[in-house]
Amino acid sequence: MDDLNLYLKRFLQDLTIRQVRNIAGPEKRASVAVVIRLRPSSAPSSSFSTGGGGSETGNTPLHRRSSRKEPYGKCHAGDIEDVFEQTWTKDSTAEILFIKRASRVGDRWTGHVALPGGRRDKTDEGDEVTAVRECMEEVGLDLTSEDALLCGALPQRVIITNWGQKPLMVLCPYVFLWTKDDIPGFKLEAAEVAAAFWIPIHFLLDDKHKTDHPVNVSDRVASSTSQLLKPFFNVALGPMYFSAVHLKPDEVSHSTTAIRNGTTAEAVSVAERDQGMGDLMLWGITYAVLADMLDFLPPFNFVESFQYPFFKGWDFKSLVWILSRGYRRSRKEDLMEYKFSDVIGMRAVSGSPNVQNTQEARISIVDHLIKGYYGFVRRAAYATVTIRLIAFGAVVQYITRYIGTTNTTN
Secondary structure (H helix, E strand, C coil), X not given: CCHHHHHHHHHHHHHCCCCCCCCCCCCXXXXXXXXXXXXXXXXXXXXXXXXXXXXCCCCCCCCCCCCCXXXXXXXXXXHHHHHHHCHHHCCCEXXXXXXXXXXXXXXXXXXXXXXXXXXXXXXXXCHHXXXXXXXXXXXXXXXXXXXXXXXXXXXXXXXXXXXXXXXXXXXXXXXXXXXXXXXXXXXXXXXXXXXXXXXXXXXXXXXXXXXXXXXXXXXXXXXXXXHHHHHHHHHHHCCEEEEEEEECCCEEEEHHHHHHHCCCCCEEECCCCXXXXXXXXXXXXXXXXXXXXXXXXXXXXXXXXXXXXXXXXXXXXXXXXXXXXXXXXXXXXXXXXXXXXXXXXXXXXXXXXXXXXXXCCCCCHHHHHHCCHHHHHHHHHHHHHHHHHHHHXXXXXXXXXXXXXXXXXX
16 A cells, blocks of 8 residues: 555544534535545556446455444444455555536536535535535435445535625535445536546645636625726736646546436546536635645645735735735744644644644634635735726826927927
């Protein structure tokens, strides 16, 4: 077993006993499923992803230490140990399931790369039930199956829009481990999911795939003034850049295929991929969710490569750097109060005045970093626009006077 799989096993086992701070409000809640599979080194990714012919070893049922009478309950740490003890997992590649959301007018997450999940229904008995239900509805993967283990939860977070001014909902991520060396084919819900694909965890951890993703945020800047000014702010500031990972899956299952044959989405190679897919960027909420897991896996530096969101332009960068300098230093000190434990990753130091949870409950790392950052961004954005307008006005005035002086001389 390589170091990555060893630390992944320990992380998943730690989740089975790790407490998560429950965030009560706002009232709206949503859940996502972080589904992890282990792909055998000898299995082609295409045959594995569509559930074709796994090995006899991988298809031997495991004796569950945890009770199957509670399909939404956490598994036993020993169950995870048993999975990784199987021969076929020794040189396996750990992968995470992603979806590309369908393009829908009015959907703030239209076309985004995401994890399977959605809003909690009134009939859902718990947040973990929502994650399981949404995964089944969106990609057709049954996480109540005896082949899936619910390992535990990652830190909950409040999704906030308009640069930290408007809380939308509480997001609850749950981590599942698929225990077999093959997996059923996807059945994609075309109205919500455009495609589904697997990405190796080692790919996400590789710095060469990390980049900055431009996003038009003019509506957020204009939210405190007038939406009529959106075009103006878009021209004045340009896009905002967010830390991202450029995903390059070996194969993609498309919902268009599911519509055509009415059954299971077929996996297609990169060469056959629909040209409309575009770049697949892991950023934003999904990036922040996975950071709470990836930072605890070797080389243990996923968050170190995180960049605070920024606009290009030396004037904006200088202003936001000056305004947020003390804030960023304080957040960096908070994170330094974490230390590597004997199990995996970092634990909060007991008695820390700035970290809300100690010892047992982890915080959401990226959320902790940017919680108050957007206030500085907003102030810097308005100041930058004002300075640029003044500079532009001064240039126009100078040119006007110069032309007027030239005409008078002639």
